[in-house]
Amino acid sequence: MTLVSPRPSPLTSRLQPSPPVTHGWSVIARDLTEVEVLLHAEAASEVPLAQAVCGAVHAAGGKRLRPALVLLACRALESSAPDARVTGAAVEMIHAATLLHDDVVDRSSSRRGRVTAFARWGSAPAVLGGDLLFSRAFGLLARHGQGEELRVLSTCMLTMCRGEIMQNVHRGDLEMTEGAYYDVIRAKTADFISACCRVGAMRADASSVTIERLAEYGMNLGLAFQVTDDLLDLCGDETEIGKPLGGDLREGKMTLPVILALRAARPAERERVKQIAGKPVISRDEFEEVRTILYAYDAPARACLVAEDLACAAIRALDPLPDTPARDALVALACGLSSRSK
């Protein structure tokens, strides 16, 4: 993780250089190829605009973390169940749908260095494209029939919506507590990551104890990911993460470093953050002012430590699993939190 800091902290170098998150994914390379084939097939539509929207969101799609987690969880339990690939494609479609809708909600014009569907085609195709992907995902799961899997993923989708709504409620809320922050990121990110591991283990017909272990791994991994993500938005390297820093601050999203700093900050500093957070345009100087406050209270390094602790907890949850390349890949994922491609 590259933290670009006015006052370099010794902690920031700990996770650097980080291993690539895809380390060890060769064990699921064929699975992931099949997931791509399924995604491509499911994006097909006789309505060209629908196909364009779904195709674009898949093409922009990062490293397929969620399908990889389904497959790694399943393969780490020494199961070769082919239907795990269907589940993998379904979770990626649900993820892609949430991205389409999030861009409408946040009015985002770029994601991972690409123009969003919202910015390119407007809110109608983005909203409807998301609905299309949701229904395709549930259709796929219903056709490959595991009721419990559907229950897990629909509950999880519900939780994600709740998380997004909670986040919106807390926009610009300088009183937001650390607890409320964890509630939001658990709901909007970690619960889904956890569900991916859970359904992967379910596809392997694992015992309930083992399923819970993998779900716990996913929950901690997801929290660690989001904490890291939020930290990088304030203190990362723009060229590395592929978008301008400070997006969360502009949107008034309270993230861990800000919450930690505000708790200790002097009234004048709080007032400054209040004036700046949520401004549609934040100048370079204003952004540096906020960062100076964050670093004054060592908030980035403390957030970094939180992420590390969570990653360690994720790895510990894997203790009882047999020693397999898939397990190694899950460990490597928790170690390599710095990637921006979720």
Added chain:
Amino acid sequence: MTLVSPRPSPLTSRLQPSPPVTHGWSVIARDLTEVEVLLHAEAASEVPLAQAVCGAVHAAGGKRLRPALVLLACRALESSAPDARVTGAAVEMIHAATLLHDDVVDRSSSRRGRVTAFARWGSAPAVLGGDLLFSRAFGLLARHGQGEELRVLSTCMLTMCRGEIMQNVHRGDLEMTEGAYYDVIRAKTADFISACCRVGAMRADASSVTIERLAEYGMNLGLAFQVTDDLLDLCGDETEIGKPLGGDLREGKMTLPVILALRAARPAERERVKQIAGKPVISRDEFEEVRTILYAYDAPARACLVAEDLACAAIRALDPLPDTPARDALVALACGLSSRSK
């Protein structure tokens, strides 16, 4: 149906006065009460905004046509299956979700005389509230476990999205054919109405032949409803339908009367419709100009005839069903197409 026409047509009085669409619903009164209880319970949320959005869309909710169809289809097959109520609540939630999203897509500020969630709270709560209702609906269906039902409804949700996207593609398209119009309304409205009847019959453990009969009833009913709806938006009575006329025209939506009139219209008339359709503000005079063109080619009466034929086809599909109050209510629904509360 009250058609307010500059040149009254003898046909327009045929469906007038119409029986209330809820005629005969007493047979499912207890079922519908239980559906309300389920809707209320499923709208509950610890996030007040989420609860407000879901509550508002249910409160605005018209006559619960879709749950009623599930229940009437089931009861008309002499089944008292209590789980049909769960299915009824789920289809209403899916319907409410599509309304929330449609209002974002169409940027509508009012629906059934009420301010929309989109206008009141903005696109974020409307998009997320819709997603919340979708996931609750699928969660409810997954918990009450009928895989086939989930397949039918997820496919149907997919078709609705496709229909909405197709409709958007055809906005302002004066070349839209009658066939393309039926494709759009089948996808965006009738397929779901048909699916409600289908899953109701499935809940009654009906034979596949009987299931297809009820699905056919629903398909024709749904098409008739949409044709009527579109007709009323051009030629209805504002006080009766509870919103200003001409909404579709302002949004550039091509509907059956316009398509029928344009096919026969002179170039100068086409040109006038082209200039007016899709204008964000259409003056009273412009609207009357378009209506005069429609009536010149007898388009409203012809569209009305189409709706009547479809309603008759719906009723014919019920021929083999036993004579029950629920069957009577289904027949009455097809006869009473004039209601604006879908």
